[in-house]
Amino acid sequence: MSTVPVAKEVSQIRQKTMIADHFKRLSRAKEDGKKVIYTFVPGNLSELLGALDLLPVLPEINALQSGMRGKSAAYIAEAERQGHSEDVCSYVKCDVGMSLSGNIGPTGEKLPPPDALLLSHTGCFTFMKWFELLREQYKCPVIMLHVPYQGDGEITAEMRRYMVEQLRDVVIPALEEIAGKQLDLNELSRRLALSAQAEDDLVRVWEAGKRRPAPIDGYFGGVYYVGPIFSAFRGTEEAVAYYRELREEVEARAARGEGPLTPIGPITNERYRLVVEGPPCWTSFNDFWSMFAKEGAVVVASTYTKVGGLYDTGFRHDPAQPYEALADYCLGCYTNHSLTRRIELLSKYVRDYSADGFLVNSVKSCNSFSVGQLQMMREVEARTGAPGGFIESDLVDSRYFGKANIANRLQSFFQMIDARKARRSA
């Protein structure tokens, strides 16, 4: 994630190098004899892929990068020319358009075609369609891992067993065949232990948002923080080093009483502390962030940064139970949670992070996130008393980013917060 013009901290430079190296490895994969697996962020099995020496490609990350680099409009147009509907998820169209346009990745290097598609069916039905589409395009196998939804807000023994059995009987044998080697369970456990270390530090980073002023922005800044752990690096020494460094930076900023870095400079006058639900709009990411930063609005906690793993409620990859750890990880990603649990989590964030308000950015693309958000907003308002705001945009389809409309709605939202603060101090 390399395009934000903020002052660079050491961790950011490290992340940039990590990602560049990964894309280099990918571009050389075929000549190096490496096998490539496309997979999704929620429910990604990075430790397992790493233990089998397989290289992951995450199409959602490519799509969001295309959005940030101004390429998504052309890719979406290409997919729509090929018969894809305007109504459907723009990530899928952006990715399909990118692969039809030469499959050039975010660093300008060509991405290798997949040797298999690992369809971790977690928290979103569109994933299934997406990989069916790519299967047609690349004529490669799909490995399906059906992840049950936490409809009643809990992981049951039956769900876990189903997951473990699929991992053991379907996913691992299929990956072993592609890798041409057997899984070394010790190596998998070693990687899971590294994951847990990085997860500990990431949680410390999130919790820094509870401080006043918050030294981080847990949404706009947060999407950078999750870059390594949501993609190819969970379960690696590089990720451990990155998260240790990031944590130290954040703690140092907190000790100095500094606010987060933003595209318009550091926030020095924290006026609004917000909790945000929903993904950001990548095509206008800096514009979007600046609308908040200009008002001194800091997002102290967000749910989007939990789509690839919800660690701040206690989950850690457990090296002693590798299959169960992978199962629980997949089952526990944010969008695999029931609406009731999502409301509880958001309400907890509002309280624990002393937020002044709660904002939904509802993206057109994503039914998984969006259906129910209006009701969630009312419930969180009722439970916490904090004002709720609602804006709409899209992930990578800039046709749905109405800057003036969003700015107006944000203004009204900030006024609501001001009015509430005035009432409380009166």
Place this chain on the structure above:
Amino acid sequence: MSHDPAATPLEKARELVEDLTFSHAKAWKAAHPGGLVVGHLPIYVPRPLFEAMGCLPVTIYGGGDQVDVVRGDSYFQSYICHIPRSTVELGVSGALDGFDAFVFPSTCDVIRNLSGMWKILFPQKAVAYLDMPQNFDAHLGGKFYALELRRIARMLEERGAKALTSAALAAAIEKENERGVLLDQLDSIRRDEPWRVRASEAYVAIRAGTLLPVEEHIALLSELIPAVRQRPARAYDNARVVVVGSFCEQPPPGLIKTLEQSGCDIVSDDFNLGLRAVRGKIEVAPGEDPLVALARAFIDQGTQTACRYVGKAKKGGALVETVKSSRADGVVFLAASFCDPALLDQPMLEAALDEASVPHTSVKFAENTGQFQSVREQAGAFGDSLKLWGAA
């Protein structure tokens, strides 16, 4: 005008389908003290499970074009399909008050999240999300699915339904198989002699079955099928089409009729797919737990649809097969606006049709669409072109 021998059963079915106060369910409850009415969203739930527990499963297809959505819209953003809006409208307006429980099958993200909304909106009702497997190995997905069904059964039992017994379930499966035979007969009439029963008529006759106890649907179909066979033959010069994409939100009846009036005979479709989500007889082996058999039928005999992972099968292969077996000239894609599963599936199905040289066209709708002029023109032109192609 001569009397239509099929008028009575069709009228009965139409009345049921158009009654969005669900008075038949209320009457059923009054006649079956202790019985539960269980509403479910599309596409599919295994009805014999509910019937065996003395429950009446009722498919809720939203409000169609009959309900003014007022409050329902305030729950959903503009870019979400229509069925959840009118379903919430039905719920908050009290039309579903007589229902005891609701099951939301894992059709898509909309229905999945609606299950959570429903729990919050109607805390006094029993509400379950039913996770259908996307792994089609009987020892993995089949086993998990059977456990899911037991979980639902436990929930119903806690609400006062009869305990599930193997004997009752085996008997309910037997009835479901009987219904399946009749549905197959109706399908073959539509295929072989489409003038005897129009798609719009078959539609209400089948949809009535999503509201009725299985015996009553069997009775209705048993009355209808011989009746349509008595209808006089007529000259026939329509294009034969398969309609695909309306497996969840249902097109307004006017839209189906518009397709017919534009010269297209719908010889196969995926409307009301819930009754056809499992094809063929559900076999219970001697000594086998019928619940396991019910789960296995879904695993092994499930209909290919956008909401079911295609596994190793060729994408679109089933559609091409349907076109062939129903001797159709072309395919009309009829998807609800903003229906991600149908619309994401469509390019793959189109590719399979192109490969098999099957012509196709595409129409989008919302359940409450009232204007069909452009569909009439499009379908008319498509039908004409099919006849020309066919003659060439």
